Amino acid sequence: MPSPQITPPKYLSQEEGLTQECKTLLSSLPRDKGWVANHLFQYQGFWHTARQLQGVLTCQQHFQANPDDLLLITTPKSGTTWLKAIAFAIVNRKLYSSSDDHPLLKANPHELVPFLELNLYIENKIPDLTSFASPRLFSTHLPYVSFPESVKQLGCKMVFLCRDPRDVFISAWHFTNKLRPQAIGTQSLEEAFDSFCRGVINYGPALDHILEYWKQSLERPEKVLFLKFEEMKAQPSVQLKRLAEFFGCPISEEEEKEGVVETILKLCSFDHLSNLDVNKTGKMATGEEHSAFFRRGEVGDWVNHLTPEMIEKFKQIIEEKLHGSGLKF
Numbered sequence: 431m432p433s434p435q436i437t438p439p440k441y442l443s444q445e446e447g448l449t450q451e452c453k454t455l456l457s458s459l460p461r462d463k464g465w466v467a468n469h470l471f472q473y474q475g476f477w478h479t480a481r482q483l484q485g486v487l488t489c490q491q492h493f494q495a496n497p498d499d500l501l502l503i504t505t506p507k508s509g510t511t512w513l514k515a516i517a518f519a520i521v522n523r524k525l526y527s528s529s530d531d532h533p534l535l536k537a538n539p540h541e542l543v544p545f546l547e548l549n550l551y552i553e554n555k556i557p558d559l560t561s562f563a564s565p566r567l568f569s570t571h572l573p574y575v576s577f578p579e580s581v582k583q584l585g586c587k588m589v590f591l592c593r594d595p596r597d598v599f600i601s602a603w604h605f606t607n608k609l610r611p612q613a614i615g616t617q618s619l620e621e622a623f624d625s626f627c628r629g630v631i632n633y634g635p636a637l638d639h640i641l642e643y644w645k646q647s648l649e650r651p652e653k654v655l656f657l658k659f660e661e662m663k664a665q666p667s668v669q670l671k672r673l674a675e676f677f678g679c680p681i682s683e684e685e686e687k688e689g690v691v692e693t694i695l696k697l698c699s700f701d702h703l704s705n706l707d708v709n710k711t712g713k714m715a716t717g718e719e720h721s722a723f724f725r726r727g728e729v730g731d732w733v734n735h736l737t738p739e740m741i742e743k744f745k746q747i748i749e750e751k752l753h754g755s756g757l758k759f
Contacts, residue, residue: 447481447484447553447554448480448481448484448554449484449487449554451487452480452483452484452487452554455473455483455487456471456480456483459471459472459473460472462477462625462628462630463625463630464479465602465606465610465617465622465625465631465632466479466606466609466610467479467480470630470631470632471483473486473576474573474575474576475573475575475638476573476575476576476633476634476635476638476639477629477630477631477632477633477634477635478632478633479632481552481553482547482548482552482632484552484553484554485546485547485548485551485552485553485554486547486551486572486576488547488551488552488554488555488556489546489547489550489551489572489578490576490577490578490579491578492551492556493546493550493551493578493580493581494578494580495578495580495581495583495584495586496564496565496566496584496586497584497585497586498564498565498566498586498587499565499566499567499568499581499584499586499587500517500521500565500566500567500568500586500587500589500677501568501569501570501581501586501587501588501589502514502517502543502567502568502569502570502588502589502591503569503570503571503572503588503589503590503591503643504569504571504590504591504592504593505571505592505593505598505633505634505636505639505640506571506598506602506605506631506632506633507593507597507598507601507602507605508591508592508593508598508659509591509593509659509662510540510569510571510591511538511539511540511703512539512662512698512700512703513569513589513591513657514539514540514542514543514569515534515539515542515697515698515703516670516673516694516695516698517543517567517589517673517677518533518534518539518542518543518567519532519534519694519697519698520670520673520674520677520679520694521565521567521677521679523679523685523690523694532697534697534698534703534706535706535708536708537708538708538709539703540569543567543568543569544568544569545568545569545570545571546568546569546570546572547570547571547572548570548571550568565677571632571633572633573633573638573639573642574642574643574646575642585650585653586653587653587654587655587676587677588643588646588653588654588655589654589655589657589673589676590640590643590644590646590647590654590655590656590657591657591658591659591662592640592643592644592656592657592658592659593658593659593660594659594660594729594730594732594759595636595637595640595744595748595759596732596736596741596744596759597659597728597729597730597731597732598636599622599623599626599636599732599744600731600732600735600736601731602622602626602631602632603617603619603622603735606622619735623736623740627743627744627747637747637748637751637752638751640757641751641752641755641757643656644656644755644756644757645755648756655672655673655676657669657672657673659729660729663729666695667691667692667695670691670694670695671691
């Protein structure tokens, strides 16, 4: 059965509505074939769609960080939705002690923890952030090099969630094929694999993106927390408490006895979130259906898709990129 078609998100569309500054920049940048949009453009070493790049530029120019801002960072298809749900539940657990009226039951995690460049600053918008309660919780796929200067100067806390690049690739391939217009058809696994290995994917190269934050976490562990999707799946309670500690709102012994950790994990579980009406029927402001963000959420699904040749090439790329870094998958 073919995958259901989803309306392509606005940020994957072409260059209409961009500022002249962005258009001029695009004309000077390296470009390559996109997975959904016609082209991806390389800016500060990483690949973006045209509209997405407009959001990046506007965010860089206008976002003013607060010292206590909390930033959730991922490469696409690395468990972003899950991280947002858990982080929101941790930070706001005193406000919503009862699960019956919890915002996560009524709103998609992407609405509760908005993307900077893909939501708040997309299409050259300059949002009013005065209504955001402190600490403000934002998310982004931005590589570290592209962060607004105020974020770096103030040393805002960052949580980076990474995932095995092989699973990222398979998840991205499934996701983007749902977004591709029927007129251009699906992208073959082989074509997508070639692009991914060359680093040509939204916010790619994926391993370069991951390594930026891995190095930051080693240099500034009090400011950058590096998490692995696989470890969160294997030890969810341990990683949740680690997150709460890093955020500055640790889980107390009394809360542990009251089952707070288990309550949050149940509320934010893949099965629970994916079966909520808001996540089965709603849509993002940029066009994606909420259901598109809940495929399988499993570890090691890549073994069901990659050929032996692909597996070997992935192994070589990962070993070469991560050599000497101390990071392993």
